[in-house]
Amino acid sequence: MRQFFLFVMIIWVGVGCSPQPKEVNTFLPDQYPEKLSDWGVLLHAHQRLSPNQQVEVYQLNSTLFTDYAHKLRTIWLPEQSQMGYQVDEAFDFPVGAVISKTFYYPKHKEYTKENWVFQKTFDEQADFSSHGFSLDLNQVHLVETRLLVKQQHGWDVIAYHWQKDQQDAYREIAGDSFQATLIDTNGKKESFVYVAPDQNQCAGCHAPNHSSKKIQPIGPKARHLNTLVHRAMGEENQLMRWQRMGLLKNLPLMEYIPKNADETRPNEFKLSHRARSYLDINCGHCHNPDGPADTSGLFLDNQPYPLLQIGFCKPPIAAGKGSGGHRFDIVPGNAQESILVYRMATTDPGEMMPELGRSLVHQEGLALVTEWINQLEGRCD
Amino acid sequence: MKIPSIFLIFLLGLFTGCSDGLWSKKQGLTESDKAFEKLLIRQFIMAKPGDVIEIPEGTHYLSRSLTLNVDGVTIRGAGMDKSVLSFKHQIAGAEGLLVNASDFTMEDFAIEDSKGDAVKVNEAKNVIIRRIRTEWTNGPATKNGSYGLYPVQTENTLIEECVSIGASDAGIYVGQSKNVIVRKNHAEKNVAGIEVENTQGADVYDNVAINNTGGILVFNMPNLTLPGHSTRIYNNKVDANNHKNFGRKGTPVASIPAGSGIVINSNDKVEIFHNEITNNDTANIIVSSFYSTNYSEEAMDKSFDPYPEEIYIYGNHFEGGGASPDHLDMKAVKVALFGLNGRFPDILWDGYYNPEKVENGQMKLSDAICIDNGVAGIINLDAGNNFKNVTTDITPHQCHHNKLPPVQLAFLAGAG
Numbered sequence: 001m002r003q004f005f006l007f008v009m010i011i012w013v014g015v016g017c018s019p020q021p022k023e024v025n026t027f028l029p030d031q032y033p034e035k036l037s038d039w040g041v042l043l044h045a046h047q048r049l050s051p052n053q054q055v056e057v058y059q060l061n062s063t064l065f066t067d068y069a070h071k072l073r074t075i076w077l078p079e080q081s082q083m084g085y086q087v088d089e090a091f092d093f094p095v096g097a098v099i100s101k102t103f104y105y106p107k108h109k110e111y112t113k114e115n116w117v118f119q120k121t122f123d124e125q126a127d128f129s130s131h132g133f134s135l136d137l138n139q140v141h142l143v144e145t146r147l148l149v150k151q152q153h154g155w156d157v158i159a160y161h162w163q164k165d166q167q168d169a170y171r172e173i174a175g176d177s178f179q180a181t182l183i184d185t186n187g188k189k190e191s192f193v194y195v196a197p198d199q200n201q202c203a204g205c206h207a208p209n210h211s212s213k214k215i216q217p218i219g220p221k222a223r224h225l226n227t228l229v230h231r232a233m234g235e236e237n238q239l240m241r242w243q244r245m246g247l248l249k250n251l252p253l254m255e256y257i258p259k260n261a262d263e264t265r266p267n268e269f270k271l272s273h274r275a276r277s278y279l280d281i282n283c284g285h286c287h288n289p290d291g292p293a294d295t296s297g298l299f300l301d302n303q304p305y306p307l308l309q310i311g312f313c314k315p316p317i318a319a320g321k322g323s324g325g326h327r328f329d330i331v332p333g334n335a336q337e338s339i340l341v342y343r344m345a346t347t348d349p350g351e352m353m354p355e356l357g358r359s360l361v362h363q364e365g366l367a368l369v370t371e372w373i374n375q376l377e378g379r380c381d
Numbered sequence: 382m383k384i385p386s387i388f389l390i391f392l393l394g395l396f397t398g399c400s401d402g403l404w405s406k407k408q409g410l411t412e413s414d415k416a417f418e419k420l421l422i423r424q425f426i427m428a429k430p431g432d433v434i435e436i437p438e439g440t441h442y443l444s445r446s447l448t449l450n451v452d453g454v455t456i457r458g459a460g461m462d463k464s465v466l467s468f469k470h471q472i473a474g475a476e477g478l479l480v481n482a483s484d485f486t487m488e489d490f491a492i493e494d495s496k497g498d499a500v501k502v503n504e505a506k507n508v509i510i511r512r513i514r515t516e517w518t519n520g521p522a523t524k525n526g527s528y529g530l531y532p533v534q535t536e537n538t539l540i541e542e543c544v545s546i547g548a549s550d551a552g553i554y555v556g557q558s559k560n561v562i563v564r565k566n567h568a569e570k571n572v573a574g575i576e577v578e579n580t581q582g583a584d585v586y587d588n589v590a591i592n593n594t595g596g597i598l599v600f601n602m603p604n605l606t607l608p609g610h611s612t613r614i615y616n617n618k619v620d621a622n623n624h625k626n627f628g629r630k631g632t633p634v635a636s637i638p639a640g641s642g643i644v645i646n647s648n649d650k651v652e653i654f655h656n657e658i659t660n661n662d663t664a665n666i667i668v669s670s671f672y673s674t675n676y677s678e679e680a681m682d683k684s685f686d687p688y689p690e691e692i693y694i695y696g697n698h699f700e701g702g703g704a705s706p707d708h709l710d711m712k713a714v715k716v717a718l719f720g721l722n723g724r725f726p727d728i729l730w731d732g733y734y735n736p737e738k739v740e741n742g743q744m745k746l747s748d749a750i751c752i753d754n755g756v757a758g759i760i761n762l763d764a765g766n767n768f769k770n771v772t773t774d775i776t777p778h779q780c781h782h783n784k785l786p787p788v789q790l791a792f793l794a795g796a797g
Contacts, residue, residue, distance in 0.1 A: 174422040175445065177472065195473040199426045200448035203481070210504050213450065213481060292481070292503055295533045295557060297604035308604060308682060315680050316631060317602050320498070320527020320550040323631030328680070339631065349446075350497030350526050355475035381677055 024076045036160040036169035050134035057133045060224040061260040062277045065362040069103040070124045085250040090217045099148040104140045120184040155215040157202040173199040192359045208285045210292040223258035275372035313380035322351040332376035409470030414442045428454045436464040436490045446474020452483045458490025461514035468495040476501045495526045502532040507792040510540045517547030521570045525549040551576040557607045572628040573598045579609040584788040586616045595641035596622040601648045603681035610649040621660040636674045638663040638707030647671045649690045660701040670733035688735045690748040693782040699727040726758030751780040
């Protein structure tokens with residue numbers, strides 16, 4: 001009897017959990033697998049989730065806020081292929097490239113399988129073990145893994161939602177939501193509904209040109225990637241590392257590469273650069289002259305626009321009730337009277353900015369933009 | 382018997398492995414609502430050109446906005462009072478329905494109580510919005526979503542036989558578009574009933590705008606790439622748009638005085654004819670400049686023209702209105718000039734004109750507000766000079782402009 005059960009178990013394990021592929025697999029658009037594990041980008045074994053050795057983990061200077069989720073980002077390129085450097089746009093990726101972003105939260109001691117209580121922490125490096133970028137699933141709860149896959153026709157977005165048992169993630173095109181709680185280091189609790197976007201909503205952020213509507217990665221741009229990373233060989237510039245590894249071509253001299261402020265080293269950058277970097281990654285993919293939010297005439301990407309177009313003393317166009325009772329996007333010296341700050345500080349879906357991807361206020365981002373506006377000089381009359 | 386229990390757990394895992402866990406735990410939605418929502422979102426994602434997505438009869442509660450990115454799709458219900466998408470329990474999404482696609486038709490259903498705009502169509506060609514109702518069912522309130530129907534940066538758009546109620550900004554709002562027809566719609570209890578903004582070529586006719594703060598608006602806003610001109614407003618019924626302004630301060634329509642029939646702000650080449658414009662307590666027609674919205678030049682890009690020019694008003698039927706203007710300064714002017722029981726003339730102009738385009742001390746005739754409307758009069762408030770030379774002299778307005786050509790929507794010919 002006992003042997004029979006053992007036998008069944010082994011069969012089940014054999015069928016249910018297909019062996020972890022050592023290679024990263026690629027698929028044609030109509031053959032995308034239902035399970036994330038089939039891609040082989042992330043390997044799940046012994047209660048750990050680890051990037052395949054062939055994928056490169058990457059980091060960004062400033063990041064897009066998603067309800068305090070932590071993120072593990074990877075890039076995989078087909079053998080012998082390279083990314084092409086671009087100064088402002090996303091790098092030019094070869095067909096076959098797979099970018100992954102895994103959203104997860106560190107578990108709080110109150111976390112149970114039925115009650116998702118997470119820690120509100122900021123240091124993502126602390127999530128990784130000493131040997132590489134492996135996540136301990138006793139310590140973290142996996143939420144989603146989103147893939148961007150470069151095909152002949154351009155980028156495809158594919159979202160996988162991690163199941164409650166955390167064994168694998170399954171494809172979900174229609175989005176979803178769940179209830180969870182965050183507890184910060186002072187014990188303060190915050191309940192929220194985490195909302196995973198549906199596949200059409202992905203384009204809300206990932207189609208920075210609203211005329212072509214082509215999907216683009218947001219993070220892999222020179223100014224976001226131009227940062228120091230710690231790897232086995234020590235500390236090095238991420239772009240130079242990629243050039244050295246043969247992943248990136250046409251990299252110019254460092255002095256010609258734009259660089260956003262590294263949010264983990266605030267003391268090394270000017271306040272205005274930190275604030276503009278934050279707005280760039282959180283708002284610029286829509287608020288640019290070709291983006292879906294060009295209807296507002298407000299541009300928040302990193303380009304050197306006239307002050308009016310960045311929002312200084314600019315009246316809103318179609319903010320509607322999102323104006324919050326204020327007359328200008330940015331009132332220099334007065335964050336509390338600025339629509340920009342109002343829309344970052346609200347969680348009403350009809351008023352908040354960004355429109356998608358958060359149910360909570362990003363207090364640290366809000367504080368940064370508030371501090372920046374409050375020290376600006378000028379008047380709007 | 383340790384192993385069998387482990388086996389049971391594995392077995393359980395087998396069955397729950399693909400289940401939702403805590404995902405999908407939504408407030409306010411029943412299981413069948415959730416199933417409907419998922420199915421509908423899937424249809425929007427899987428849609429192919431030529432598809433018709435049907436909204437069945439009944440009220441369907443949704444928690445998240447719908448997004449359509451595929452060209453050539455029709456969304457069709459069983460009638461604006463039969464097929465209802467209710468966003469009362471919405472937790473995410475800035476609109477009820479967001480469309481980023483061309484050759485798009487939506488008809489015969491309703492969108493209720495969205496947290497933001499009910500319908501936004503962003504950058505599209507050949508759009509038909511027909512017999513759609515957008516409504517905030519609690520009645521007018523500042524917390525209501527901003528826009529009912531909001532096509533923006535579109536080319537060739539038809540909005541017809543729709544009903545729009547309770548928007549905290551505009552019920553029907555066409556922005557930054559070219560070639561638009563808005564006809565046979567009903568706009569009620571919005572801050573702005575129908576608004577055409579930064580749009581080139583719009584025909585607005587056979588509509589009813591009643592009990593809004595402002596009935597029909599034609600605006601130009603600064604800091605945008607498309608300066609609006611050439612709008613014809615005719616055969617509309619614009620009655621008693623006296624609703625208290627419930628727009629949120631800062632949004633442009635919040636400056637509209639209650640009791641505004643038709644308002645032109647900073648727009649050019651606007652023709653207003655054969656309308657029935659009645660009982661609008663501030664004025665039946667207001668012609669004004671961006672300066673009257675309390676913004677200075679600092680707020681405008683240099684290319685912006687804040688002066689309304691080539692306005693042509695003729696053959697309208699006016700009745701009542703103008704007896705109880707909304708803003709204090711206008712109230713004072715009204716009482717001073719026309720007495721407690723008097724009324725403003727049918728057409729009220731704030732008096733701003735381009736100082737660089739003057740002829741004989743007046744606005745150039747080719748730019749003038751021309752009026753050919755029987756006994757209907759005009760008052761020039763001279764607001765730019767602190768109401769110093771308020772006048773009701775109609776002589777500078779006895780002129781004519783060339784009539785504008787009708788808007789042609791070529792794509793309709795094949796669609797029938």
